[in-house]
Amino acid sequence: xxxxxxxxxxxxxxxxxxxxxxxxxxxxxxxxxxxxxxxxxxxxxxxxxxxxxxxxxxxxxxxxxxxxxxxxxxxxxxxxxxxxxxxxxxxxxxxxxxxxxxxxxxxxxxxxxxx
Ligand SMILES: *[C@@H]1O[C@H](CO)[C@@H](O)[C@H](O)[C@H]1NC(C)=O
Ligand SMILES: *[C@@H]1O[C@H](CO)[C@@H](O)[C@H](O)[C@H]1NC(C)=O
Numbered sequence: 633x634x635x636x637x638x639x640x641x642x643x644x645x646x647x648x649x650x651x652x653x654x655x656x657x658x659x660x661x662x663x664x665x666x667x668x669x670x671x672x673x674x675x676x677x678x679x680x681x682x683x684x685x686x687x688x689x690x691x692x693x694x695x696x697x698x699x700x701x702x703x704x705x706x707x708x709x710x711x712x713x714x715x716x717x718x719x720x721x722x723x724x725x726x727x728x729x730x731x732x733x734x735x736x737x738x739x740x741x742x743x744x745x746x747x
Contacts, residue, residue: 641699641700644696644700644718644721645700645703645704648700648702648704648717648718651717651720651731666738667716667719667720667738668683668712668716670714670719671715671738672713674719675690675693675694675712675715676685684720684726685723685726686719686726687722687725687726688722693718693719693722696718697715697718700714700718701714716738719735723737
């Protein structure tokens with residue numbers, strides 16, 4: 633891995649650690665479910681949607697999550713949580729939304745988010 637990639641990875645890793653608590657709350661928080669649904673939808677949907685919302689193509693996103701997972705030691709059961717955390721982080725960078733605005737988006741149903 634290049635030095636540049638390591639720096640970027642470290643930055644993303646730090647940011648993901650920061651947003652993860654927001655996405656791994658008590659079970660009654662609906663944001664987990666809808667955030668996951670939105671990420672599932674993006675990962676299954678048209679590649680341009682992923683590119684537009686996350687600033688990168690699906691293979692790059694998957695690789696980033698895989699790499700982060702290897703670095704964080706987060707297990708398979710937490711994979712979706714990490715996918716969401718990375719998604720939230722990237723979406724914030726792409727949109728320049730505040731964390732409060734992101735909370736809104738990740739709590740909304742995927743249908744509402746895309747209208
Ligand atoms: C992002 O948002 C902040 C505050 O909402 C604003 O100050 C800043 O200029 C924005 N940056 C860009 C690149 O739009
Ligand atoms: C987040 O950013 C997107 C793209 O800039 C914008 O369309 C959307 O309204 C923002 N969300 C909120 C809740 O402000």
